[in-house]
Every structure is written in structure tokens, then in C-alpha cells.
Amino acid sequence: MTLTPGSTSPGNPMALLVRSLAHPSTDPPTLVSRARAALEWQGSDFLVGLQGYGELMDTLEVTADLDALVRLGDPTSPPLRLLRAINASATGLRVTRMATLPSPWRWLRVDESVADLSGVALRQQAYADLVGALGRAGLTFRVLADDTPVEEVLAVGRSLGSAVVDLDEVDAAGPDAQPVAGFLDDLDPLTYGLISREERDSAGAVDVVWLSMRAPLESAGTLMQALEKFSALGLNLDFLHSDPLEPEQHDFYLGFRSGADNLSALQTALAEVHFTSRVLAWFRIPSEPTP
Missing domain, CATH: 3.40.190.10 (Periplasmic binding protein-like II)
Structure with missing residues (x-):
């Protein structure tokens, strides 16, 4: 911690x-x-x-x-x-x-005296996010601990020719640092x-909902009875995970879009077929990434 x-x-x-x-x-x-x-x-x-x-x-x-x-x-x-x-x-x-948020990582050439980049210094989380993209560059990775100060990341990067830092750490690299173009240009946000624990007042809003549900006793057709309740309310699933707890019992995790009225009606309908349910998430998806 x-x-x-x-x-x-x-x-x-x-x-x-x-x-x-x-x-x-x-x-x-x-x-x-x-x-x-x-x-x-x-x-x-x-x-x-x-x-x-x-x-x-x-x-x-x-x-x-x-x-x-x-x-x-x-x-x-x-x-x-x-x-x-x-x-x-x-x-x-x-x-x-x-x-x-747009991808935060910036790959910088930090030592102009190094003619060819032989490697890149970066923190462990940046490596996890970028290994697929940077793997195409054929460089040696020097992976540092996540709590490594930016000054140390840059110091190691100067011995290799380049470093990856957060966009708000770019200025620490100095005016001579230059971005390495191409490899990190199209990363997902x-x-x-x-x-x-806060409660939201979102009556009438269409939100993403994650729901868990469980039946005390399962048999053939038990899950189908629950899914029919989603269909009856016009709810289309984004995902459905079946998580075994023990033989013949599962936690089911489902994602869908719903407003407050539909969600309340759904949980009531699930209770009628002996499923307990719990809302794990309820949030709006912004229309565009936050700059």
C-alpha cells in the first residue's frame, strides 16, 4: 500500500x-x-x-x-x-x-548521441500496456518498477537511447527529447x-448495468427462465459470464443497457423465478474520450 x-x-x-x-x-x-x-x-x-x-x-x-x-x-x-x-x-x-483517457504513454528519443535506438526504458505498467505495440520495434526493454521516479526512467533511457513516460512527464526529458513516431500513434484509450457506495439518481437515463444473479437451486432450464425476463423487457446483453461456485450452482454476471424503471422491473421479475440479483455497476458511457 x-x-x-x-x-x-x-x-x-x-x-x-x-x-x-x-x-x-x-x-x-x-x-x-x-x-x-x-x-x-x-x-x-x-x-x-x-x-x-x-x-x-x-x-x-x-x-x-x-x-x-x-x-x-x-x-x-x-x-x-x-x-x-x-x-x-x-x-x-x-x-x-x-x-x-487517451493513451497516456509517450515514447521519446532522449539521447541524440545514440545513432540507433538499442532499447527503451519504461515502467512495468507501461510495458504491460505497450508490449504488443513496441514489440514490433525489435528493441531491448529495460523494465523498471512502477514507483521509479521519472528522472531515473530518463537516466536509464539515455543509456539506451529512448524512454517511455506519461504525457505529463515529457517536459522532464528536456527540450532536446524527440517523440518516436509510428508505434504508439493508434493506441486504445x-x-x-x-x-x-454512492447512490445515483438516474431515473430515465440509459446506462450500462452490470448485474450478478444466482438461483439457490439450479436445474435444466433455470438460466433460460431468467434470460426470458431480460427478453421480455427488451434488454439485450453485452456479456454473460457463468462462474461456477460448486457443482450445479453458479454466479451469473450480465451486462446490458437499462434505465432505472427497467432495472427495477427486471430485478422484480428475476425474484419471481427465484433468482437473487445485485447491481455491480451503473454508469453512463461518455460520448467521446476525455481530452
Whole structure:
């Protein structure tokens, strides 16, 4: 766990009245700051860096004044591990907002005296995001820890000829640094979600919904009975995951678009066929990536 103090002191009892934000410790603070702004999240400047869904959800469960920033991937096909983690919450956590950011990574030639680029220095998360794109360049990767300061990334990069940094770290490379064109020009944006206990008043709005559902007893046709309730309300599924819990019992995770009225009617209809259900996410998809 990494704690990053801001202008609000954690020792101040009044700070307990203001929500704080947990974030992936793998992302640089500059990227976290832009994601926070894109989500229009307001609260304390005190940030909590966490690793993995396990540590994230465990911390949120016991800290009532904490929200969390998390990467969603494709919001219409989220990672099963994220769905499981939210579903395991006993305190009503769910994804309540979503924002997209253009790819944050910039590949820079940082030493003009190196005629041919022999390698690239980059942090572990950047490597995970870019290995497919940079793999085509045929370079040696020098992968550094995610908490490596930008000055060290650039210093290592100068010995190799290039480095990858966050777009808000480009100025630290100096005026002579030049972008390496071509390989990172068409990267997909990053999608972030906010995990919170907040309730939203979205009556009439069309939103993305992630739902978990479970029947106490399953038999042939049990799932079909539930899916007929979606069809009857005109709800088309974005995804359906069947997650075995034990023989002949599953958690089912489903994604679809729905307004408040339809969602309420759906959960009532599912209860009629003996399915319990829980909303894991309800958020609007912005029309375009946030600049």
C-alpha cells in the first residue's frame, strides 16, 4: 500500500469527513490526477495507492470514507476478476462512474548521441500496456518498477537511447527529447471507473448495468427462465459470464443497457423465478474520450 499525502492532512480529524481516493499504485501520479479529474471526483487530496483487486476491495470494505479508481478495460466486457471482486463486497460497493483517457504513454528519443535506438526504458505498467505495440520495434526493454521516479526512467533511457513516460512527464526529458513516431500513434484509450457506495439518481437515463444473479437451486432450464425476463423487457446483453461456485450452482454476471424503471422491473421479475440479483455497476458511457 502506498500513501500519497496532499493538501489535506490525514492527521486532521476533519479530514475523516471528506472522502479520499484509492488508485492503482501501478499508474503514475500524473495519470491518476487526470483520471480523477475526468471522473469529476471531488474529495480529499489524500491518495491511497493499492495493488490488485484483492487489496483494493479489502481496504474499501473497512474504510467507509474511501472511493476507488480502477481500470475497467472494455466496459461492455469487463474482467471476470473485477466482477467477482465487486460481487464479494458486503457493503454495497459498485462502479458508479466511468471516464476514458487517451493513451497516456509517450515514447521519446532522449539521447541524440545514440545513432540507433538499442532499447527503451519504461515502467512495468507501461510495458504491460505497450508490449504488443513496441514489440514490433525489435528493441531491448529495460523494465523498471512502477514507483521509479521519472528522472531515473530518463537516466536509464539515455543509456539506451529512448524512454517511455506519461504525457505529463515529457517536459522532464528536456527540450532536446524527440517523440518516436509510428508505434504508439493508434493506441486504445484507457477506461477508468469509480467504485463507490454512492447512490445515483438516474431515473430515465440509459446506462450500462452490470448485474450478478444466482438461483439457490439450479436445474435444466433455470438460466433460460431468467434470460426470458431480460427478453421480455427488451434488454439485450453485452456479456454473460457463468462462474461456477460448486457443482450445479453458479454466479451469473450480465451486462446490458437499462434505465432505472427497467432495472427495477427486471430485478422484480428475476425474484419471481427465484433468482437473487445485485447491481455491480451503473454508469453512463461518455460520448467521446476525455481530452
